[in-house]
Amino acid sequence: MNKVATAAAPKKARGGSQIGRFLADNGALVGLFVLGLALFIATPDFLTGPNLLNIGIQASVIAVLAFGLTFVIVAAGIDLSVGSVAALSAMGSAWIFSQGSMPGWIALIGGLAIGALSGAVSGFAVAYGRLPSFIATLAMLSIARGLTLVISEGRPIGTAPEVSFLGGDLGVIPMPIIVLVVAGLVAAFILNFTVMGRYMYAVGGNKEAARLSGVPVRKVLVTVFALSGLFAGLAGLLLSGRLDSAQPQAAVGYELDAIAAVVIGGASLAGGIGRISGTLVGALVLVVIRNGLNLLNVSSFWQQVVIGLVIAVAVGIDSLRRKNQPH
Amino acid sequence: MKFSAPRKAAVLTMSLALAFSATACNRGGEEGAEGSASATLALSTLNNPFFVELRDGAEAAAEEAGIELEVVDAQNDSATQTNQLATAATSGTDGVIINPVDSDAAAAAVAPLIDGDIPVVAVDRAVNGAEVGSLVSSDNVAGGQQAADELAKAMGEEGKVIVLQGVAGTSASRDRGAGFEEGIAAYPNIEVVAMQTANFDRAEALNVATNLLQANPDVTGIFAENDEMALGAIQALGDRAGSEVAVVGFDGTEDGLTAIEEGTMTATIAQQPAELGKRSVEVLEQLLAGETVEETIPVPVTTVNSENVGEFTE
Numbered sequence: 001m002n003k004v005a006t007a008a009a010p011k012k013a014r015g016g017s018q019i020g021r022f023l024a025d026n027g028a029l030v031g032l033f034v035l036g037l038a039l040f041i042a043t044p045d046f047l048t049g050p051n052l053l054n055i056g057i058q059a060s061v062i063a064v065l066a067f068g069l070t071f072v073i074v075a076a077g078i079d080l081s082v083g084s085v086a087a088l089s090a091m092g093s094a095w096i097f098s099q100g101s102m103p104g105w106i107a108l109i110g111g112l113a114i115g116a117l118s119g120a121v122s123g124f125a126v127a128y129g130r131l132p133s134f135i136a137t138l139a140m141l142s143i144a145r146g147l148t149l150v151i152s153e154g155r156p157i158g159t160a161p162e163v164s165f166l167g168g169d170l171g172v173i174p175m176p177i178i179v180l181v182v183a184g185l186v187a188a189f190i191l192n193f194t195v196m197g198r199y200m201y202a203v204g205g206n207k208e209a210a211r212l213s214g215v216p217v218r219k220v221l222v223t224v225f226a227l228s229g230l231f232a233g234l235a236g237l238l239l240s241g242r243l244d245s246a247q248p249q250a251a252v253g254y255e256l257d258a259i260a261a262v263v264i265g266g267a268s269l270a271g272g273i274g275r276i277s278g279t280l281v282g283a284l285v286l287v288v289i290r291n292g293l294n295l296l297n298v299s300s301f302w303q304q305v306v307i308g309l310v311i312a313v314a315v316g317i318d319s320l321r322r323k324n325q326p327h
Numbered sequence: 328m329k330f331s332a333p334r335k336a337a338v339l340t341m342s343l344a345l346a347f348s349a350t351a352c353n354r355g356g357e358e359g360a361e362g363s364a365s366a367t368l369a370l371s372t373l374n375n376p377f378f379v380e381l382r383d384g385a386e387a388a389a390e391e392a393g394i395e396l397e398v399v400d401a402q403n404d405s406a407t408q409t410n411q412l413a414t415a416a417t418s419g420t421d422g423v424i425i426n427p428v429d430s431d432a433a434a435a436a437v438a439p440l441i442d443g444d445i446p447v448v449a450v451d452r453a454v455n456g457a458e459v460g461s462l463v464s465s466d467n468v469a470g471g472q473q474a475a476d477e478l479a480k481a482m483g484e485e486g487k488v489i490v491l492q493g494v495a496g497t498s499a500s501r502d503r504g505a506g507f508e509e510g511i512a513a514y515p516n517i518e519v520v521a522m523q524t525a526n527f528d529r530a531e532a533l534n535v536a537t538n539l540l541q542a543n544p545d546v547t548g549i550f551a552e553n554d555e556m557a558l559g560a561i562q563a564l565g566d567r568a569g570s571e572v573a574v575v576g577f578d579g580t581e582d583g584l585t586a587i588e589e590g591t592m593t594a595t596i597a598q599q600p601a602e603l604g605k606r607s608v609e610v611l612e613q614l615l616a617g618e619t620v621e622e623t624i625p626v627p628v629t630t631v632n633s634e635n636v637g638e639f640t641e
Contacts, residue, residue, distance in 0.1 A: 154376060294535055
């Protein structure tokens with residue numbers, strides 16, 4: 001498969017059809033442009049500076065969640081707990097600040113630590129407890145949401161100023177967009193330029209072969225889930241920062257958006273394939289659709305239908321394309 | 328590793344389907360204590376401060392009346408609620424207070440209770456198509472009309488309005504929306520330019536309101552069908568909230584009242600969740616004692632604005 005080859009050893013494509021190859025490899029990006037063009041024609045409100053910033057802000061939470069999830073999916077796992085872990089991290093951080101009376105920066109780091117720890121627990125269950133990642137993270141989905149409710153007693157808690165800063169502006173640039181870019185660069189660096197990142201592809205491609213080649217599979221699995229939790233924690237802090245308040249029901253169902261973003265971005269749920277840039281495009285596709293449907297004032301009943309269709313079409317086209325490629 | 332397209336699609340479908348059903352897992356309930364009168368309070372969700380306050384009010388009233396009250400949370404899933412009520416019926420509870428996830432779906436769930444002569448009181452939302460003992464609720468339609476009047480007043484009876492709707496298909500969203508539409512129709516110079524759902528959720532309302540404001544920058548009024556969404560809209564408006572754009576919410580939650588005090592929110596229609604909970608327990612007590620009660624017991628809603636907000640905050 002083409003992508004496996006490029007992913008396992010990124011080499012420049014030789015020959016003339018580089019543009020064609022780029023388009024074939026970036027189906028989601030093409031889709032995003034088509035979507036943007038359609039909206040540009042449909043409404044004058046779409047292609048404006050403020051609206052584009054707005055799309056960037058709205059994409060930030062889902063994209064950061066999906067970046068973390070990309071590690072897991074590349075390693076042939078799944079993490080269903082990211083939405084709940086995001087909520088738990090945000091609530092934990094707000095609790096440390098307001099109830100624990102700790103300084104804001106400790107609340108910020110504490111929130112991230114809670115996320116990473118929750119992820120690591122799932123990772124241990126997968127790597128050493130031999131639980132399927134689906135089950136381990138399904139358990140964590142429930143546990144983290146429950147703990148969020150326990151901590152908050154069902155009520156919103158105000159966030160630390162340091163966390164609210166993440167949701168504010170730095171000069172003219174919204175902080176969520178800065179966080180999005182930095183998180184994306186860090187994730188792409190880990191995946192492409194570290195040994196651990198390359199191990200993730202190896203484990204996702206063929207776990208047994210990776211083990212026999214001396215890849216520390218268990219360590220890799222714990223790491224991917226811990227990273228997923230860490231990014232989920234960051235997403236949770238972003239979300240609560242935007243609202244100045246950690247909500248007990250925050251990010252319910254976001255794991256589905258995050259999975260959709262990763263898959264639209266061209267990753268394979270079978271593992272071994274996936275890129276951070278693709279995931280970013282996937283998240284943007286979801287957000288642009290929602291933004292466009294709002295701008296066009298489409299009935300909320302139809303919005304869900306449209307989003308479902310786009311996911312099905314995006315992944316369907318990608319799968320067909322792969323199938324038709326010579327192996 | 329190579330996987331065929333159908334396999335990949337199947338994995339995705341399966342994971343999505345399972346993830347959905349996972350959030351709908353039945354939490355079940357524990358058996359009520361024997362001896363003193365026991366009752367079950369079946370709530371639609373506890374993921375919302377409103378229902379937490381309702382529960383607190385009910386628990387306080389139950390303690391006073393010496394009723395053992397068991398609280399179950401359906402996490403906004405009708406099927407879960409049906410299971411919980413079936414469990415309550417077999418566990419020998421003496422009476423049930425139900426806050427339906429969905430008014431229509433709840434009828435089938437309470438039918439066996441009514442057949443078994445277990446008194447049922449509906450709270451906050453009606454049970455359509457079943458003879459429950461009584462309905463204790465706020466008047467959402469009247470509240471929607473009050474919201475329209477308050478918003479119109481703040482806007483000088485002219486301008487463009489955005490409506491943020493609640494979860495599609497819930498009676499609270501339907502009634503508040505219907506009341507608002509009815510009320511705002513009385514002002515010919517006010518135009519509703521967009522109606523979109525934000526599912527009663529603050530974060531979603533922030534995004535939806537931002538998007539709608541892009542399309543309609545000259546809006547001067549926003550009605551949100553609950554306070555959480557109103558607070559999201561206020562976040563989206565930034566400095567313009569309360570000064571250039573009037574925002575009216577619904578519920579009278581703590582955060583909502585604080586926003587009115589700060590001047591970012593124009594008004595809210597305050598329900599009294601604790602009172603709803605308290606009254607529903609009292610009505611159930613009367614039913615258990617064999618007394619007859621009114622079919623509907625209205626708990627008043629009040630318009631809260633900067634003038635009277637002090638009366639609602641402790």
